Amino acid sequence: MNIVLFGAPGAGKGTQSALLVEKCEMFHISTGDLFREAIKNESALGVKAKSFMDQGKLVPDDVVVGMVEEVFEKVGDKDFILDGFPRTAAQAEALESMLSRHSKKIDRAVFLSVPSDLLLKRLTGRRLCKECGAVYHIQTKKPQKEGVCDLCQSSSLYQREDDREEVISTRLQAYENSTAPLVKYYKDKGQYVEIDGVGPSEEVFAQVKSVLVE
Ligand code: AMP
Numbered sequence: 151m152n153i154v155l156f157g158a159p160g161a162g163k164g165t166q167s168a169l170l171v172e173k174c175e176m177f178h179i180s181t182g183d184l185f186r187e188a189i190k191n192e193s194a195l196g197v198k199a200k201s202f203m204d205q206g207k208l209v210p211d212d213v214v215v216g217m218v219e220e221v222f223e224k225v226g227d228k229d230f231i232l233d234g235f236p237r238t239a240a241q242a243e244a245l246e247s248m249l250s251r252h253s254k255k256i257d258r259a260v261f262l263s264v265p266s267d268l269l270l271k272r273l274t275g276r277r278l279c280k281e282c283g284a285v286y287h288i289q290t291k292k293p294q295k296e297g298v299c300d301l302c303q304s305s306s307l308y309q310r311e312d313d314r315e316e317v318i319s320t321r322l323q324a325y326e327n328s329t330a331p332l333v334k335y336y337k338d339k340g341q342y343v344e345i346d347g348v349g350p351s352e353e354v355f356a357q358v359k360s361v362l363v364e
Contacts, residue, residue: 151362152254154232154245154341156332157262159321160269160276161347162354165285166262167233169355174362177228179221181214181235188217204311206320208237208328215244222248232256238328242335258361259336262347262354266322273313273321280306 155163164183170176185203188196195217202209218235236242249255264272275288279299286293286307298305312321336342345357 151257152230152232153362154236154256154259154336155262155358156234156237156259156329157347158264158266158269158325158329159318160272161262161264162272162351163233163262165351166355166358167231169351170231170358173355174359175228177225177230178233179218179225179230179235180233181209181218181237182233184217184221185209204317206312206317206324208324211238211240211244214241215248218245219248222252225252225254236332237325239331239335242332256341258343259332259339259341260358260361261333261336261342261344263344264347268348269322270318273318274315276313277307277309279304280308 155167157163164180167178167180171178185196185199189200189203190196195213198213199209208214214235214237218232232245236245245256271289272287275290277286277288278284279286279302281304282299282302284299284301285291286299293300293307297307299307311317333342343361345354345361347354
């Protein structure tokens with residue numbers, strides 16, 4: 151089954167995608183991760199995306215769609231997860247034509263529902279490992295040794311530039327204005343499934359997985 155995984159920033163898309171990759175061997179396309187990688191490599195794409203991302207704004211549709219088109223070539227026969235794409239109506243339309251060119255389809259658009267006060271707590275407290283990308287939280291998922299990654303032992307936990315409180319409100323606004331309307335879009339297509347994204351990630355994952363076998 152091919153899925154779109156969507157929801158507000160902090161809803162847990164990255165966490166659920168990582169579990170899907172680990173347990174179901176799906177092909178993961180995360181536009182946020184791809185942009186962060188491009189920024190790290192200082193590529194032309196990274197330069198284009200950085201200022202938008204740092205301000206919490208959406209990267210322009212043509213840039214995002216061009217990037218996804220390139221990655222889509224590598225999906226092959228695997229089932230895939232689109233994580234954080236589409237985020238606008240124009241991207242959703244572009245996805246449709248991309249899918250039909252590749253004779254593929256989306257089976258479910260899985261929406262992770264999380265109330266906004268919890269989104270804020272998750273985002274402001276989130277810390278990442280610069281080396282391996284592991285995700286921590288200053289209250290709910292502390293590393294065993296402060297500032298040190300449990301997985302790769304590096305002491306490079308950091309806060310994403312766009313997880314600072316002053317940027318988060320812009321991200322949430324962009325979500326409300328541009329992405330939330332996709333709920334109706336996917337409902338109309340009969341692909342929409344809503345999942346309660348509150349609670350331990352394994353419990354949320356059990357629900358996500360049940361959608362894949364329906
Ligand atoms: P994420 O890691 O999904 O929270 O994305 C981080 C940032 O990358 C977003 O705040 C946007 O600036 C940018 N971004 C990721 N995906 C998209 C997309 N589909 N459309 C526009 N901007 C995106």
